[in-house]
Amino acid sequence: MSFLDTVLQPPSYGWQDANGLLVKPSPKQLFGEFFSRLNVFKDKKNWLSFLCWFTVLALVPFFLLFLFKYMSVKTLLAAFFYSMIVMGTHGTIWHHRYCTHNAYQFRNKFWRFFTQNLTLKIIPEEIYAVSHHVHHAKSDTPGDPYNAQGGFLYCFLADVNHQPISKNLSEKEYAKCVNLMKHTGVSVNTYEQYQKWGSLAKPLNTVVGIILNWSFWFGAFYLMGGIPLAVSLFAAAGFWAVGVRTFNYEGHGKGEDKRREGIDYNQDDMSINQVWPGIVAGEWHNNHHLYPKSARSGFKPYQVDSAWYYIKFMHTIGAVSTYNDCKAQFYKEYVNAHEQEHKAIVPELLVPVIVPVLAVEEV
Template sequence: MAFLNNVLEPPAYGWTDEKGELVKPTPKQIIKEFFSRLNVFRDRKNWLSFMSWMMVVVLTPMLFLFIFKYFSIPLLIAAFVYSMIVMGTHGTIWHHRYCTHGAYQFKNNFWRFITQNLTLKIIPEEIYAVSHHVHHALSDTPGDPYNAQGGFLYCFLADVNHQPIARNMSEKEYECCVKLMKHTGVTCNTYAQYQKWGTLANPIRSIIGVALNWGFWFTAFYLIGGLGLSFTLFGAAGFWAVGVRTFNYEGHGKGEDKRRHGVDFNREDMSINQVWPGLVAGEWHNNHHLYPNSARSGFKPWQVDSAWYFIKFMHTIGAVSSYRDNKAQFYAEYYDPHISGLEAAKPEVVKAYDQEQGVLIPERA
């Protein structure tokens, strides 16, 4: 815990005030910090955040080309499916359940490489995974890099303002940080290189990796559907890259307690299960916070979990060697006792609960 408390570079406005309470910076402070930490001319150690947002900038004209030149209903459907479902599900599969939580293991590096590059490479693994460990350790408390209580901008610009790793780690601390990323296949800097670049990732390798990934997918889309499809799906990926930055603000109740009895069983933080992220990306967030290392978070029959379906399929064909699935524990530890409590109450209470949830009790698959 002490390591995770200090593994991220604190913003200029800090995590806490003199009373130990969460600092809630003004929009002006957040935006000033954002542009300061994108400035590669002031500090080359800002390169990873700069590259991450430059990818969004490069993808934006492609979105406009789709809208104003290539627009059609079939391409609109393709854009929706690619941005909302394909990119969203891949983010859950790769960045969330594998890179951060190691919820499943690949049979070999070949399948890991294939899974890593199933979509456009946009979010650097380092920015996502390390900070997400901190998010779980300090969820909804000061130091959580996307604490929803800090407001929308606090979360939306967190990848630049709050998520980069600390730049003054000792060699021992840096090695601990490397261990968090070792299984992902990302080749990390030596300690001397880290002191120069301020990151785990190497800039040359990262840029080449993105260029090869983008080149492959642009060519593949072109061969399938011409320039129209290429610009459409690249623009859709850029749209997703912006939209995904809003998730943790929404997924933690916009800083308020929006947890529902009988729906959100994790009471350690403000995470909530939302239907839309669940349906399109398999992200049932409260379930995930309940069992963060589970390869499945859609525990109930109606909780569609596309990321889990992919992982299970990969296991069936032998690409994934093992996984963790906490569905049985969820029912035994939370859902069944909850239903037993309802059944012990008056019949009208059970009926009211049944109607509110829109499912039959008991809802077991």
């Protein structure tokens, strides 16, 4: 088996059955796995999974305060903008295009740190990036950590049930795992520390990083608009943290083939281009699966790509040194080729219609 076949911790119900088909666990099995992997008293190697949902729970009080005390037209608009556009776009910029696919490179560590902390820190880079490599290698097949064919809960609980790295990697395998993350600047454990904590990320560094990040942004929001704005935007971040866990289920057609001709050109998996995620976060998912290492995925004129605009701006001011842009390749290999194929088919369809008409006119 390849490295990506074994890098993730398999769930207790397994990825596939004896016939090689996807195991579709029941809700009881999914929740059982979920709570088992959150139990840090049972195994401290569960700390990173626990942290993923502890941060969400820590934002619940802010959401309740926003809902019952600070919600107004202004704070609602601010929360909507921060949750849908700012948090969504940042997730695409940082976790997706940089941490996972290294689609662009920063000029120096300062700009990397700046971009990393543009919003509240919620999703650990390790949880997102390593598993996303597996997702692309096994998209919509057994082993895909958020396979939409497994159902909504299969995807929604994936950050705990399917995305953590294996706790039994060999030293050589762990080195490969570290190599996937080395460009992100995340401080990683030695192999001996990994055997103790079961993660790439160091617990203390990770927790302190989140505390400092949240403290900075609460202070910044307070200076911009007082307690009402600070509470509202923290509530918005919590709303995003829950909502983003639904994306891959939707982005792969809820387990069905919803690809459309002339819109979704990638035919290797069930990914689809969706207007809303595209507009608010630059996530044109089918395009991305065609060219995962492209810093731009909004290729067509109507495909707004806010993540690409940020990357391009950073390149203009010198903060980003290089980037990959596959727009020209996309048009050459898919759009133009599709149009040529369509033009070749249409005349053949018209011939039987045109000939009888001419015959009638001669008579």
